Every structure is written in C-alpha cells, then in structure tokens.
Amino acid sequence: MTPNRRRRRVLWWTLGGVGGLLLAAVIGVVVWSQVGVYQAEPAPLAAVRADPGISLVDGPAGIVLSPADAESSGAATGDAGLVFIPGAKVDPWAYAATLSGLVRDADLTVVITKPWLNLAFFDVRPLTAFTDLAPDVGTWIVGGHSLGGVRACTLAADADALALFASYCATDLSGSGLPVLSLSGSEDGLSTPAKIDDARHLLPADARFVEIPGAAHASFGAYGPQDGDGTPSVSLEDMVAEITDAVGALASELE
Numbered sequence: 001m002t003p004n005r006r007r008r009r010v011l012w013w014t015l016g017g018v019g020g021l022l023l024a025a026v027i028g029v030v031v032w033s034q035v036g037v038y039q040a041e042p043a044p045l046a047a048v049r050a051d052p053g054i055s056l057v058d059g060p061a062g063i064v065l066s067p068a069d070a071e072s073s074g075a076a077t078g079d080a081g082l083v084f085i086p087g088a089k090v091d092p093w094a095y096a097a098t099l100s101g102l103v104r105d106a107d108l109t110v111v112i113t114k115p116w117l118n119l120a121f122f123d124v125r126p127l128t129a130f131t132d133l134a135p136d137v138g139t140w141i142v143g144g145h146s147l148g149g150v151r152a153c154t155l156a157a158d159a160d161a162l163a164l165f166a167s168y169c170a171t172d173l174s175g176s177g178l179p180v181l182s183l184s185g186s187e188d189g190l191s192t193p194a195k196i197d198d199a200r201h202l203l204p205a206d207a208r209f210v211e212i213p214g215a216a217h218a219s220f221g222a223y224g225p226q227d228g229d230g231t232p233s234v235s236l237e238d239m240v241a242e243i244t245d246a247v248g249a250l251a252s253e254l255e
Contacts, residue, residue, distance in 0.1 A: 159178075166190070184209070
C-alpha cells in the first residue's frame with residue numbers, strides 16, 4: 001500500500017469515527033428528550049377541557065386557549081395574549097390548568113408552545129410561529145417556565161412584554177425598556193430565590209418581582225413532583241389565582 005493510499009484510508013476511518021460519534025450523540029439526545037417527560041395530571045387537565053369558558057384548539061405548533069364567549073360571539077379572541085414556553089421535558093398540557101384563569105377570568109388568549117424534542121433550547125422558531133395561531137390578538141406577552149423562560153428572554157425583543165415563571169434570563173435585557181414580570185416560588189429547589197436574585201441585573205430596573213409563598217418549581221404546572229424541587233404548600237387553586245392576578249395586571253398595563 002502506498003503512503004498516499006494509507007493516509008486516505010486513515011482519513012476515512014477518522015471521519016467515519018467522528019461521524020459515528022456525532023450520530024450516536026444525536027440519537028442519545030433524542031432518546032433522552034423522550035424519556036422521563038413530566039406528564040399533565042389527568043384531573044386538572046380534564047377540568048380545563050370541560051370548562052365552558054375556555055375554547056381549546058390543539059395544533060402541531062401549540063395549544064391555543066381562548067375565551068369561549070369571544071369565540072361564540074365572533075369577536076376578537078382578546079386584546080392581549082401570552083405565548084408560553086414549557087419547561088424542559090414537561091408536557092405542554094401540564095400548564096393548561098395553571099394558565100386557565102388567564103383565559104377565563106382575565107380574557108387573555110394563551111398559546112402554549114410545543115417545543116421541539118420537549119426542550120425549548122432546541123426550538124429555534126420565531127415568536128410569529130406561535131402568535132400567528134391567534135391572529136386577532138394584537139398585544140403579546142412572551143413567557144415561559146424554567147428553561148422555557150430562558151428561551152422566552154431571547155424572543156422578548158419581538159414581544160410587548162416578558163413574563164418569567166420560576167425562571168431568569170441568560171441574556172441582558174436591562175436596557176430593553178420592556179415591561180417584565182418575574183414570578184417565583186419561595187420553596188423552589190431549582191430556580192431558587194437566590195438564583196432569581198442573582199440574575200436580577202439582567203432585567204430592566206423597573207421589572208416587577210413576585211415571590212409566591214409556598215410555591216415550588218413544579219407548582220407553576222400541574223404535573224406532580226419534580227426531581228430536586230422543594231416541597232410546596234400552596235394549592236393549585238391558589239397558584240391559578242396568583243398567576244391570573246399578576247399576569248392579568250401586566251396585560252392590563254399594556255392596553
């Protein structure tokens with residue numbers, strides 16, 4: 001075998017090995033993203049589905065919850081809406097219950113996105129991919145839970161406001177001038193109060209911070225306990241009320 005042929009063979013072996021490792025890594029990520037997904041608790045989700053005040057449309061890009069009275073009257077589905085990005089490996093339906101009060105009582109349209117591979121980090125779609133699901137809504141808040149909130153920060157420039165749910169930004173929005181709401185839980189074992197405070201400087205100086213007493217990380221959805229989390233002492237009903245009051249107030253300020 002000539003030296004040139006030997007070098008070519010070594011090169012092909014090397015490229016093949018690297019390609020195999022990359023393929024294995026991709027397969028590993030895909031499998032990991034589908035295993036251990038936190039599923040929506042059946043009873044709270046069933047209550048949302050049965051709620052006559054909420055119209056629900058399930059699509060490939062997201063779940064749209066809108067006020068049923070606006071739908072039936074032919075009116076716009078609401079002056080303001082929320083694009084909500086789920087946390088990592090959490091079923092999007094798990095947030096239908098905790099966000100239901102925004103639709104029923106605050107007259108907001110809520111679009112819960114369906115992140116690629118159940119991970120917002122891999123979802124590179126623009127905000128319009130989700131706001132286009134409710135074209136009658138003119139004012140949009142973008143928000144998300146945990147890793148979904150981190151992703152929401154990167155989309156905030158295209159929205160009218162930002163709402164963080166047990167989350168914080170990794171990008172600097174301090175000079176954006178955006179209205180920002182940060183909701184957190186006193187018992188959160190993942191996005192702890194200390195972590196929320198440490199990232200405060202990345203938000204505008206007038207950002208509003210609301211810590212919900214007794215709330216843990218998983219309290220912002222209805223999917224049961226989460227590994228590494230604290231122990232919540234707040235009820236689902238109280239969480240719905242807290243979220244509705246705080247996000248509803250933010251939406252009212254945008255009118």
